[in-house]
Amino acid sequence: MTIHIRIPKLGMEMTEATLTKWLIDDGAGVAQDQALYVLETDKVESEVTAPVAGVLRRIGREGETYAVGELVAEVLEALARPGEDP
Amino acid sequence: MSEREASLPPAHVRRRMYELMTLIRSCDERVRRGLSSGEFACTYWPATGQEAIAAGLGAALRADDLLVTTYRGLHDQVAKGVPLGPLVAELLTRTTGVNKGKGGAMHIAHPPSGLVLSTGIVGSGIPIAVGVGLAAQLRGSGQVAVASFGDGATGTGSFHEAINLAALWRLPVVFLCQNNGYAEMTATAHAQPVAAVVDRAAGYGIPGERVDGNDPDTVHGALARAVERARSGAGPTLLECTTFRLWGHYFGDAMTYVPAEQLEAARLAEPVARYRARLLQDGVLEEAVAIEIERQALEEVGAAFAAALAADRPEPEEAFVDVYGERSGVMA
Numbered sequence: 001m002t003i004h005i006r007i008p009k010l011g012m013e014m015t016e017a018t019l020t021k022w023l024i025d026d027g028a029g030v031a032q033d034q035a036l037y038v039l040e041t042d043k044v045e046s047e048v049t050a051p052v053a054g055v056l057r058r059i060g061r062e063g064e065t066y067a068v069g070e071l072v073a074e075v076l077e078a079l080a081r082p083g084e085d086p
Numbered sequence: 087m088s089e090r091e092a093s094l095p096p097a098h099v100r101r102r103m104y105e106l107m108t109l110i111r112s113c114d115e116r117v118r119r120g121l122s123s124g125e126f127a128c129t130y131w132p133a134t135g136q137e138a139i140a141a142g143l144g145a146a147l148r149a150d151d152l153l154v155t156t157y158r159g160l161h162d163q164v165a166k167g168v169p170l171g172p173l174v175a176e177l178l179t180r181t182t183g184v185n186k187g188k189g190g191a192m193h194i195a196h197p198p199s200g201l202v203l204s205t206g207i208v209g210s211g212i213p214i215a216v217g218v219g220l221a222a223q224l225r226g227s228g229q230v231a232v233a234s235f236g237d238g239a240t241g242t243g244s245f246h247e248a249i250n251l252a253a254l255w256r257l258p259v260v261f262l263c264q265n266n267g268y269a270e271m272t273a274t275a276h277a278q279p280v281a282a283v284v285d286r287a288a289g290y291g292i293p294g295e296r297v298d299g300n301d302p303d304t305v306h307g308a309l310a311r312a313v314e315r316a317r318s319g320a321g322p323t324l325l326e327c328t329t330f331r332l333w334g335h336y337f338g339d340a341m342t343y344v345p346a347e348q349l350e351a352a353r354l355a356e357p358v359a360r361y362r363a364r365l366l367q368d369g370v371l372e373e374a375v376a377i378e379i380e381r382q383a384l385e386e387v388g389a390a391f392a393a394a395l396a397a398d399r400p401e402p403e404e405a406f407v408d409v410y411g412e413r414s415g416v417m418a
Binding site: 006007012039045051069 | 118122124337338339
């Protein structure tokens, strides 16, 4: 299953944010809760984590500013969580 | 029977505590998954890491006992028995929420479960719990009020005033400090002149106890003593449970202020996996039963989120509805 990764809304006033740095390579595997990218707003810098384990497909680019809800990545979900038998 | 075995809660209580911890963890993970993928938006202060304290609380209190907690309250709310569907709907500000979607994650209240209030200002819930305890004493209802708060709250004036009054009037209150090591981004050691929160109990002439807040058996025992003392009319106790917030102050917190080795140690000491292993070892749970508990938690959480996401948000006209219980005679 493909899980869409959209820019989260981290504060009540937040409408957009800058994807400042990818922490995982395109096409690489990620574990659930592993930090995917750094997101910067006018207020705070956050690390956004992977909602599921799987393979990352990057869509968003470093340095670009995106609106809340914009699609910046997909994770092709792994069949089993790390540590579990498939 | 060893001393440790003799002091353990009965098997059905331990199993219940594991069920609560699993449900809390599943729910917290589901919130974070929805936030990180952009599926929904809400302000959120993760409770992962503090499940054992809530489990001990849920198992030690009577259904009609009363709890005031904080914005990092999901674990306490689930453990006190707030129904999961309306609780999740409130987090997502839906009309089907416990407060019709107008309180949000920070202000969960569900009096039928004894969850009086969750407050957003650090320290502000403690005097409210003392008022709740005073009401219980005046009514002679035999109820106990619990104030649940973090280490940061112990530096506020409201903490001092509230405990002072509760101690003076021997109110049926338990002051439960969930010491997770950080007040927002400030390490506890940088904010308090005493070695431990529990040291402050002596200043009010009340008993204090400091326990491993990642061990639900120990937390349950300490809470049971404090609750019994409060119910018997002997007055309040200050209970400090040491723990750690594994996902920081708010969702998205990169925790750059937490030393890497401290975070690594805290992750290794996280309570849910540790308790699962112990219950298997003690023969309280079998592997198949543990898996079934975890499956049921995922199912319950999944259903709660599906229902909440399908529900409506309150209309703007609703903003001033329910602000006062009865306005006639209150305002001109």
